[in-house]
Structures are given as C-alpha cells and as structure tokens.
Amino acid sequence: MVKARAASGRRARPKTAEPKRSPAKAGARSSAVVAAAPAIILVKPQLGENIGFAARAMANFGLTDLRLVAPRDGWPNDKAHAAAAGAAFVVDQATVYDSVESAIGELNFVLASTARPREMVKTVLGPESAAAELRHRGERAERTGVLFGPERSGLDNDTIALADAILTAPVSPGFASLSLPQAVLLFGYEWLKTESAAPPLGRATAFDGPATEGIAFPDTRPATRAELLALFNHLEAELDRCGFLYPAEKRPSMVRAIRNMFHRMGATEQDVRTWRGIVAALSGHRAGRGKKVS
Amino acid sequence: MVKARAASGRRARPKTAEPKRSPAKAGARSSAVVAAAPAIILVKPQLGENIGFAARAMANFGLTDLRLVAPRDGWPNDKAHAAAAGAAFVVDQATVYDSVESAIGELNFVLASTARPREMVKTVLGPESAAAELRHRGERAERTGVLFGPERSGLDNDTIALADAILTAPVSPGFASLSLPQAVLLFGYEWLKTESAAPPLGRATAFDGPATEGIAFPDTRPATRAELLALFNHLEAELDRCGFLYPAEKRPSMVRAIRNMFHRMGATEQDVRTWRGIVAALSGHRAGRGKKVS
Numbered sequence: 035m036v037k038a039r040a041a042s043g044r045r046a047r048p049k050t051a052e053p054k055r056s057p058a059k060a061g062a063r064s065s066a067v068v069a070a071a072p073a074i075i076l077v078k079p080q081l082g083e084n085i086g087f088a089a090r091a092m093a094n095f096g097l098t099d100l101r102l103v104a105p106r107d108g109w110p111n112d113k114a115h116a117a118a119a120g121a122a123f124v125v126d127q128a129t130v131y132d133s134v135e136s137a138i139g140e141l142n143f144v145l146a147s148t149a150r151p152r153e154m155v156k157t158v159l160g161p162e163s164a165a166a167e168l169r170h171r172g173e174r175a176e177r178t179g180v181l182f183g184p185e186r187s188g189l190d191n192d193t194i195a196l197a198d199a200i201l202t203a204p205v206s207p208g209f210a211s212l213s214l215p216q217a218v219l220l221f222g223y224e225w226l227k228t229e230s231a232a233p234p235l236g237r238a239t240a241f242d243g244p245a246t247e248g249i250a251f252p253d254t255r256p257a258t259r260a261e262l263l264a265l266f267n268h269l270e271a272e273l274d275r276c277g278f279l280y281p282a283e284k285r286p287s288m289v290r291a292i293r294n295m296f297h298r299m300g301a302t303e304q305d306v307r308t309w310r311g312i313v314a315a316l317s318g319h320r321a322g323r324g325k326k327v328s
Numbered sequence: 329m330v331k332a333r334a335a336s337g338r339r340a341r342p343k344t345a346e347p348k349r350s351p352a353k354a355g356a357r358s359s360a361v362v363a364a365a366p367a368i369i370l371v372k373p374q375l376g377e378n379i380g381f382a383a384r385a386m387a388n389f390g391l392t393d394l395r396l397v398a399p400r401d402g403w404p405n406d407k408a409h410a411a412a413a414g415a416a417f418v419v420d421q422a423t424v425y426d427s428v429e430s431a432i433g434e435l436n437f438v439l440a441s442t443a444r445p446r447e448m449v450k451t452v453l454g455p456e457s458a459a460a461e462l463r464h465r466g467e468r469a470e471r472t473g474v475l476f477g478p479e480r481s482g483l484d485n486d487t488i489a490l491a492d493a494i495l496t497a498p499v500s501p502g503f504a505s506l507s508l509p510q511a512v513l514l515f516g517y518e519w520l521k522t523e524s525a526a527p528p529l530g531r532a533t534a535f536d537g538p539a540t541e542g543i544a545f546p547d548t549r550p551a552t553r554a555e556l557l558a559l560f561n562h563l564e565a566e567l568d569r570c571g572f573l574y575p576a577e578k579r580p581s582m583v584r585a586i587r588n589m590f591h592r593m594g595a596t597e598q599d600v601r602t603w604r605g606i607v608a609a610l611s612g613h614r615a616g617r618g619k620k621v622s
Contacts, residue, residue: 091510094506094510148530155548157543205530211413235496249450251449302449
C-alpha cells in the first residue's frame with residue numbers, strides 16, 4: 035500500500051508553475067511547433083448570455099475548445115447561442131461535463147481564474163504570465179486549460195485545489211469586479227499576443243490582411259530624401275522671396291525647425307507632391323500642382 | 329497671409345507616435361511623476377448599456393475621465409447608469425460635447441480606436457504600445473485621450489484624421505469583432521499594466537491588499553532546508569525499512585526523484601509537518617503527527 039501510493043506520487047504534477055525539467059514529448063520536437071490552444075472551462079455558469087459572450091471572446095483570440103461543467107440552465111441553451119453571434123460555432127461544439135474532474139481529465143496543466151487568490155499556498159499568475167506559461171507548455175505538446183467559476187461566487191476552494199496555479203488579472207483594487215466574459219477576454223487577448231512578436235491587428239478583409247504596428251502606406255511609399263530636399267529648396271526659396279526667413283541670423287534655426295516638422299511628419303511621396311502644390315499655389319505660381327516635380 | 333499660415337503650421341503636432349524632442353513641461357519635472365490618466369471619448373455612442381459597460385471597464389483599470397460626443401439617446405441616460413453598477417460614479421461625472429473637436433480640445437495627443445486601419449498614412453499601435461506611449465506622454469504632463477466610435481459603424485475617416493495615431497487590438501483575423509466596452513477594456517487593461525512592473529492583481533479586501541505574482545504563503549512560510557532534510561531522512565528511513573528503495577543500485581536515483589518532487593512542490597513549513605504526519609501514519613508510527621518534529 036505504501037509502495038503503491040509512493041509510486042503514484044512519483045507521477046504527481048508539481049503544484050507550481052515553474053517549468054518542468056523533464057524532456058519534451060516527441061510530438062513537440064518538430065521544427066514548426068504549434069501550441070495546442072488552451073481549453074476554456076466554465077464551471078457551473080449561470081447565464082446563457084455569459085456563455086455566449088465568453089464564446090465570442092474566445093473566438094476573438096483563436097480559442098475554440100469550450101467546456102461546460104453543469105451549466106445551471108441546461109444545455110443546449112438558446113441564449114448562449116444568440117449571444118455568441120458570429121462565434122456560435124464555439125457554442126455548438128462545446129462539450130458538457132458533470133464534474134470538473136471529468137472536464138479536465140486529459141489536461142496536463144490547469145489554471146484557476148479567481149478575482150482574489152484564496153488562503154492557499156499557490157502560485158499566482160497574471161494573464162500575461164499565464165498565457166506565456168500555457169504557450170510554453172503547449173509547445174511541448176502539453177494539454178492545458180483555464181477554469182472560470184460561476185458568475186456570482188467564483189470557483190470554490192475545492193475546485194481551485196484541482197488547479198496547478200491561480201490566474202488573477204491586474205485591476206484597480208478599488209473596483210476589481212470583472213465579468214465572466216471579460217475575464218475570458220483578457221486571458222484570450224494575452225494568449226493571442228503570445229502567438230508572435232507582432233500579432234495580427236484588427237479585421238482582415240477579402241482584399242487585405244490584418245494590420246501590423248507602425249505606419250501603413252496604402253497606395254504610396256515614404257518619400258525619398260531627394261524628394262524632400264527638392265521640396266525644402268522650393269519652400270525655402272519662396273519663403274526667402276516673401277521675406278519670411280528674416281532676419282538672416284535666424285534663418286538657419288527657422289529652416290531647421292521647418293525641415294524637422296516635415297521629417298517628423300514621415301512624409302510620403304504623395305505628401306511631397308501635395309506640399310509642392312501648396313507652396314506653388316500660396317506663392318502665386320501654378321507650376322508643380324498635381325504633377326510630379328523633381 | 330502666407331506668413332500667418334506658416335507660423336500656424338509651426339505649432340502643428342506631428343502625425344506620428346514618435347516621442348517629441350521638446351523639453352518636458354515644468355509640471356512633469358517633480359521626482360515622483362504621476363501620469364494623468366487618458367480620457368476615454370465615446371463618439372456618438374448608441375446604446376446606454378454600452379456606455380455603462382465602458383464606464384465599468386474604465387473603473388476596473390483606474391480610468392475616470394469619460395467624455396461623450398453626441399450620445400444618440402441623449403444624456404443623462406438611465407440605462408448607462410444602471411449598466412455601470414459600481415462604476416456609476418464614472419457615468420455621473422461624464423462630460424458631454426457637441427463635437428469631437430470640442431471634446432479633445434485641450435488634449436495634446438489623441439488616439440483613434442478602429443477595428444481596421446483605414447486607407448490613411450497613419451501610425452498603428454496595438455493596445456500595449458498605445459498604453460506605453462500614453463503613459464510616457466502623461467509623465468511629461470501631456471494630456472491624452474482615446475476616441476472610440478459608434479457601435480455600428482466605428483469612427484468615420486474625418487474623425488480619425490483628428491487623431492495622432494490609430495489604436496487597433498490584436499484579434500483573430502477570422503473573428504475580429506470586438507464590442508465597444510471590450511475595446512475600452514483591452515486599452516484600460518494595458519494602461520493599468522504600465523503603472524508598475526508588478527501591477528496589483530485582483531480584489532483588495534478590508535483585511536488584505538491586492539495580490540502579486542508568485543507563490544503566496546498565507547499564515548505560513550517556505551520550509552527551511554533543515555526541515556526538508558529531516559523529512560527526507562524520516563521518509564527514506566521508512567522506505568528503506570519497508571523495502572521500497574530496492575534494489576540498492578537504484579536507491580540513489582529513486583531518492584533523488586522523491587526529493588525533487590518535494591522541491592518542485594515548494595513545500596511550506598506546514599506542508600513538511602503534514603508529510604511527517606503522513607509518513608508516520610502510513611508506516612504505523614504515531615509520533616510526529618500534528619506537532620512539530622525536527
């Protein structure tokens with residue numbers, strides 16, 4: 035009996051989030067490792083709307099494995115389906131369980147989301163650290179999941195004790211109440227952010243992929259220095275002509291200030307042509323408007 | 329006339345998010361710099377509930393300056409007040425404007441939240457970069473704000489042209505639809521995260537502050553190595569006695585595996601006492617249960 039327990043204990047998972055030292059599983063050794071996305075497990079959810087909103091938040095960030103433990107109003111639930119809107123497919127393929135133990139049975143690493151860490155000795159992770167940990171484990175072919183509790187009471191202590199670590203979001207201590215779908219949203223958002231150093235931003239269309247950070251140049255390109263210098267020469271010649279760059283001892287600093295404005299602007303080739311036209315128009319010349327001037 | 333336009337142009341703000349080189353204002357020079365929180369500006373919001381939910385999301389992350397431009401159903405709005413729940417104070421002190429220009433008049437730097445960057449040459453920032461930029465500017469005493477558009481259509485291009493840069497959240501390109509309160513929530517979340525390297529996690533109580541990442545040790549402390557070694561000696565002696573650590577050539581690796589399990593566990597002083605009791609109980613001794621053994 036002692037032997038059996040000890041042998042069983044040898045397979046027990048550590049109760050902290052520190053990385054395992056054991057070798058990666060064979061499945062995680064391929065060169066292009068794609069981490070399995072975490073399961074989102076709603077424990078005794080009360081409102082169908084919140085199940086639907088949580089499904090939407092999941093779909094927003096590429097999560098699809100929704101598991102429900104004893105939903106209060108039974109299953110399927112029309113309100114969940116309606117609230118999910120375009121993410122109804124997540125609701126349709128949700129799986130339902132009688133107990134938390136069966137819902138997380140095949141998972142290797144489980145987080146418990148709580149608004150407040152309970153009186154337990156347990157690792158606490160914010161959403162960013164939690165997503166990084168689950169991404170890391172997923173890349174080693176571990177199956178992971180996050181438990182979310184009923185709207186009113188949150189997860190009970192016995193359920194939290196089934197998890198490896200606690201997930202708690204940073205919030206203003208004075209107003210810390212996050213709704214169930216909001217808590218799912220913040221985790222999903224951080225999960226997507228771990229997908230790459232530059233995650234896709236915003237909506238893709240039939241004509242165009244998602245955006246990335248930085249300046250976008252639709253239908254144009256940044257101006258070359260030669261184009262800018264031609265603009266500067268044009269502008270400064272006109273400003274000299276009308277007496278704006280006066281007195282002479284202030285001319286250098288005024289020219290620098292004007293040139294720096296254009297550099298800060300990050301002008302495009304089209305912008306330079308527009309400014310050539312503006313300068314020409316304001317100074318009474320008509321040359322250069324609407325056609326390329328070099 | 330030319331001179332007046334040029335002089336006005338000299339005060340124009342750059343249209344990119346790169347940091348200004350101009351000296352910080354006097355107010356930002358104190359040793360403890362607190363960045364003014366950004367204003368959240370809802371442009372022509374349609375549903376009162378969404379105004380209330382946005383106010384809740386703001387309060388969750390310490391944002392309180394809510395500005396409304398021409399809310400569809402007038403103002404005040406009972407539904408907004410009700411939906412805000414505990415964040416009704418944000419709704420109550422919201423300010424209302426006829427135009428976007430008047431709502432952002434005193435701000436120095438303005439972002440426009442869109443689900444999809446339009447056909448404009450404009451810097452695009454994700455919520456994390458946007459929050460960092462606004463924190464950085466706020467610490468230099470700049471006033472900042474984020475524009476959010478009507479639920480159905482989003483911000484129009486003329487309004488986006490009033491902003492310095494675009495804010496777009498990372499989402500799954502296949503299901504990119506974020507609700508208005510969700511978009512506010514993600515920005516607010518990233519804003520709070522920039523407040524410190526270890527932002528407060530979860531709810532504070534009358535007895536206890538918010539949590540931080542890592543293992544919490546309520547009412548106990550991590551075990552000392554001496555306590556753990558005494559446990560190991562106790563356990564291994566019992567395992568030797570019952571023949572578990574057999575054959576002898578495997579004993580060293582079995583002992584290491586068992587000891588490593590306890591180290592991974594991050595055992596507390598209380599945990600060690602519990603295990604001393606378990607070992608004693610399983611091995612038929614009664615000594616050591618419930619009292620300190622060293």
